[in-house]
Amino acid sequence: MRAVTDRGSALEIWGYRELIGRLVQRELGSRYKRSVLGWLWSMLNPAATLAIYALVFGVLLKFDPPRAGNGRFDNFALYLFCALVMWNAFYGVITGAMTALLDLGSLLGKVYFPPEAPAVAALLTVLFQAAIEASILMLIFICLVNVSWTFLLWPVLLLLLSIFALGIGLMLSVWNVRYRDVGYLSTIALQFLFYVTPIVYPLSLIPERAMGLPVRDIIRLNPLSQFTEASRELLYGLDWPGLLRLGLMALISLAVGAAGWLMFKARTRDIAEEL
Amino acid sequence: MGENAVVVDGVSKRFQLTLDRPLSLKEAWTGLRPGSGRPFRRLRSEPFWALRDVSLEVPQGSMYGLVGRNGSGKSTLLRVMAGIYRPTEGRVEARGRISALLELGAGFHPALSGRENIYLNASVLGVPKSQIDERVEQIVEFAGLEEFIDSPVKIYSSGMYVRLGFAVAVHVDPEILIVDEVVAVGDEEFQLRCFSHLESLRSQGVTIVLVSHDLGLLRANCDQMAWLNRGLLAAVGDPQEVINAYLDTIDTEGAASVGHRPRPDDEEATPLRITNLEFFDEAGHQPKSFASGDSLVVRIHYSASEPIQDPVFSLGFYDHNNLHLAGPRSHVDGFRPGKVDGEGWVEFRLFRIPFRSGAFHVNAAVQDSDASFLYDRRAREFWLQISGEPDPQANGLLNLEGDWRSGV
Numbered sequence: 169m170r171a172v173t174d175r176g177s178a179l180e181i182w183g184y185r186e187l188i189g190r191l192v193q194r195e196l197g198s199r200y201k202r203s204v205l206g207w208l209w210s211m212l213n214p215a216a217t218l219a220i221y222a223l224v225f226g227v228l229l230k231f232d233p234p235r236a237g238n239g240r241f242d243n244f245a246l247y248l249f250c251a252l253v254m255w256n257a258f259y260g261v262i263t264g265a266m267t268a269l270l271d272l273g274s275l276l277g278k279v280y281f282p283p284e285a286p287a288v289a290a291l292l293t294v295l296f297q298a299a300i301e302a303s304i305l306m307l308i309f310i311c312l313v314n315v316s317w318t319f320l321l322w323p324v325l326l327l328l329l330s331i332f333a334l335g336i337g338l339m340l341s342v343w344n345v346r347y348r349d350v351g352y353l354s355t356i357a358l359q360f361l362f363y364v365t366p367i368v369y370p371l372s373l374i375p376e377r378a379m380g381l382p383v384r385d386i387i388r389l390n391p392l393s394q395f396t397e398a399s400r401e402l403l404y405g406l407d408w409p410g411l412l413r414l415g416l417m418a419l420i421s422l423a424v425g426a427a428g429w430l431m432f433k434a435r436t437r438d439i440a441e442e443l
Numbered sequence: 444m445g446e447n448a449v450v451v452d453g454v455s456k457r458f459q460l461t462l463d464r465p466l467s468l469k470e471a472w473t474g475l476r477p478g479s480g481r482p483f484r485r486l487r488s489e490p491f492w493a494l495r496d497v498s499l500e501v502p503q504g505s506m507y508g509l510v511g512r513n514g515s516g517k518s519t520l521l522r523v524m525a526g527i528y529r530p531t532e533g534r535v536e537a538r539g540r541i542s543a544l545l546e547l548g549a550g551f552h553p554a555l556s557g558r559e560n561i562y563l564n565a566s567v568l569g570v571p572k573s574q575i576d577e578r579v580e581q582i583v584e585f586a587g588l589e590e591f592i593d594s595p596v597k598i599y600s601s602g603m604y605v606r607l608g609f610a611v612a613v614h615v616d617p618e619i620l621i622v623d624e625v626v627a628v629g630d631e632e633f634q635l636r637c638f639s640h641l642e643s644l645r646s647q648g649v650t651i652v653l654v655s656h657d658l659g660l661l662r663a664n665c666d667q668m669a670w671l672n673r674g675l676l677a678a679v680g681d682p683q684e685v686i687n688a689y690l691d692t693i694d695t696e697g698a699a700s701v702g703h704r705p706r707p708d709d710e711e712a713t714p715l716r717i718t719n720l721e722f723f724d725e726a727g728h729q730p731k732s733f734a735s736g737d738s739l740v741v742r743i744h745y746s747a748s749e750p751i752q753d754p755v756f757s758l759g760f761y762d763h764n765n766l767h768l769a770g771p772r773s774h775v776d777g778f779r780p781g782k783v784d785g786e787g788w789v790e791f792r793l794f795r796i797p798f799r800s801g802a803f804h805v806n807a808a809v810q811d812s813d814a815s816f817l818y819d820r821r822a823r824e825f826w827l828q829i830s831g832e833p834d835p836q837a838n839g840l841l842n843l844e845g846d847w848r849s850g851v
Contacts, residue, residue, distance in 0.1 A: 187566035194559065275552065278545050279567045280526045440527050441458065 181282050191272075191289035196296065214256065214301050218249055225368045233370060237406025238314045249305055250403045251367040251396035257298040257326065258333045258392060259358060264290030265337030266344050266351055273345065276440045283436040284429070287341060291334050298326060309403060316406035325402065325417075329395050332421040335428030342435045345442055365392045391420050446538070448619050448650035449501040449524055453533035456494040456519055456674075493519040495674045496533070501619075501667075503538070506641070506651045508665035508682060510658065510689050516674040517654045521545060521621050524652065539618025539650070542568055544608055551604065553597035557588055560596055561611055570615045578614050585640075586610035587633075606633055613640055619650045635838070638664070658686050658828065659800035687731055690828055715751050715783070715818040717807050719744040720825040732828035735800060735842055739793040739827075743807050750784040755814045758791055759806035760798070760827075762840055768798070774814060796829060797841045803827045 181188075200209045225231045226244030233247035268286035276283060306319060344350040364387055366374075371393070374384040387393055394409075394417050401407045409417075493516045501507045511517050522528040524535055525543035551560045561582055565575040583592050586606040591599065596607070612620065622641070642664070645651055655661050661668060661682060668685040670678045678688040723740040724730055733739055743756055757772040771791055773780065780789055805827050808820040 183569060184566070186569070186572060187563070190563055190566045194555065194563070198554075272552070275567070277522075277527065279543065279564070281567045437529050440522070 181284060181288060184282055184285050187281055188285055188289045188292065191286060192292045195289065195293045210297060210300060211304065218245060218252060221248055221368050231369050231373060236314050236404055237316060241312065246308065247400060247404050248368060250400040253298060253301045253305060254329055254396045254399045255362065255365065255367050256301065257294055257329055260294035260297065261291050261330065261333035262337040262340060262354065264294055265334065266341045269341040269345060283439050284338060284432060287334065287338055291330055295330060305403060314406065318402045318406050318408050321408060322399065322402050325395065325398055328417050328421040331425035332391065335425035338428040338432040342432050345439065361392065365390055365396055367396055371397060446503045447500045448503040448538050450536045451497055451499045451524065454494055454497045454523055454530040454535060455492060455532040456523060456528060457531040458491045458493055493674050497676045499669050499676065499679055501650055501652060503650055504645065504648045505666040506645050506653060506664055508661040508668040509652065509654045509671065510661065510668065511671035515671040517671055518623055520671065521623055521652065521654060525621050537619060540569065541619045541621060542612045542615055542617030543621040544612040545623045551596050554595055556594060557592040557596055557607055564611045565615055568615050582610045582614045609637055613644060617649060620644065621652045624654050624656060658802045659830065662686055690731060690826065713818045714749045715745060715747045715754055715809055717743060717809055717819045717821050718746050720805060720807050720821065722827055732830040733796055735796055735798060735829055737796050739796050741791045741805060742788050744788045745783065745809060746786050747783045750782050752782050753779045753812040754783060754818065755810045755812065756789045757808045761804050762801060768840060798829050799840055799842055800829050803829060
């Protein structure tokens with residue numbers, strides 16, 4: 169005999185991998201349905217965004233990228249893309265986790281499954297997209313002979329970012345069930361975060377001090393800046409962030425991930441009644 | 444046997460009535476809601492106990508029935524059993540995989556096709572894909588949805604929803620199957636198929652917990668039963684005893700309501716009201732249940748505050764789904780009660796009860812002599828219990844008297 173409510177162990181989610189796989193498949197399968205270009209959109213979309221940012225910030229505003237790791241070229245679009253991949257993944261996980269819980273939550277009143285399953289499925293879907301984007305980016309760098317062993321560290325960086333984003337996504341998604349304001353607020357917050365993270369500009373462009381504040385250090389302290397900067401270093405600069413910074417990122421990711429998961433678990437014990 | 448598949452131990456479930464839950468961060472922060480008229484009202488919430496200290500044991504391989512009126516906590520208990528709701532107090536233990544069919548479209552996602560939902564549902568229940576691959580055609584066939592299986596379930600009718608839900612729930616090899624009264628939605632033919640399937644699952648050792656308002660069906664199929672009354676376990680054990688106890692209170696509550704229950708027409712003080720309805724058998728006794736084919740006397744007690752000439756009395760027989768089966772009326776049958784005044788009664792004698800087993804409710808009404816003005820009406824208060832093993836060969840609600848002949 170076991171208690172039917174003996175649930176919520178960390179390993180439980182593994183027992184529901186079939187469900188998660190099904191959810192991912194559904195998400196990917198229904199994406200770009202009824203569109204002529206179909207799957208091409210998953211590349212056209214980021215390409216278009218990239219082109220717009222590159223045009224505005226690289227061509228019109230003339231933000232200067234540093235020289236690439238092999239010292240033979242500099243290219244603002246590629247420099248931007250390295251950070252944008254990280255941002256897209258971060259943004260995708262958070263919004264995905266929030267919509268997935270609301271979307272599938274109605275099922276929770278009828279059947280039991282771990283409530284974090286939809287968020288995990290959203291994460292995997294986003295990682296799939298990130299993998300496509302990163303592959304294209306790496307392929308371009310390979311063509312430009314800008315390659316190094318640092319590429320191998322990039323998946324580790326993405327993994328850390330996933331844990332970080334999932335922690336925040338879980339936290340927000342459970343609050344969003346209660347107060348729908350959270351969804352609207354986070355849209356605004358994410359917009360703000362996008363511009364206080366060095367994505368469309370290099371960090372060096374930010375003045376040391378403005379309005380009496382050490383703005384560059386503030387932006388540097390934003391954990392997300394660490395990820396976007398590290399991604400640029402690994403892929404564009406062929407440099408590695410060093411053990412200390414990597415370790416710090418791992419620590420932050422694990423702390424945020426664990427906090428989000430624990431909070432989610434505590435708040436979702438009775439979620440079937442709330443949705 | 445001998446072992447329990449589900450043990451519910453001292454389970455209580457409290458809900459926080461959510462009428463006044465803060466709906467936005469602003470309200471949560473200030474604890475105030477700008478409402479109509481009263482601009483700043485303190486938000487409050489009241490606890491509601493849906494279940495109180497319920498303990499029961501469901502033996503392995505048995506069929507276990509749950510009865511109770513609407514809102515008595517049956518569905519909450521099923522959800523707690525299935526692990527969807529966490530009990531506020533007490534615990535539920537189970538041995539084996541639980542498959543639950545709790546409501547219309549148990550766990551379907553409206554935008555997905557029927558086939559995708561089969562897989563989604565199965566994966567929710569922890570059934571590997573390979574196993575579902577083998578069963579999917581069987582499920583579709585059982586549900587009778589061959590044409591619609593690749594359409595999104597949001598276009599399905601409620602009957603199709605239920606059929607698919609039931610088909611999935613019983614085809615995933617559950618060890619414990621929890622079924623709410625949803626099955627009643629399907630048509631007669633599908634219901635029969637469901638029950639014969641439940642029967643065969645039970646013979647394979649599957650434990651079944653069933654909620655139904657169909658007392659005849661529960662009596663005929665359950666090994667044990669429990670009756671929930673306002674969240675409390677009122678009776679548990681032998682189906683016949685539980686059903687009798689359940690019907691007893693319905694009777695007494697029905698009787699108690701006479702004269703006490705405020706009726707909308709009370710203020711106008713209708714001159715003629717129906718005070719009670721009684722069921723007698725041939726010998727003048729009042730058994731708890733009647734057998735199909737017995738004779739039945741329905742006695743309508745009335746009370747008239749002024750003399751009334753030839754009022755029209757009528758009865759309505761309904762099954763548990765509120766299907767109107769018959770409605771004898773005194774003036775149609777050529778009966779005139781004469782002048783009524785004070786207390787008295789009128790009887791309708793049914794020579795042979797045509798209803799097959801189950802619970803039926805009987806309405807009574809009284810009108811003026813040309814049946815144009817309604818003096819009083821009593822609906823859904825009086826229940827007639829028809830017992831007897833349902834003949835699996837026979838269909839429908841009624842036994843028709845007739846014979847067969849052949850010819851070329």
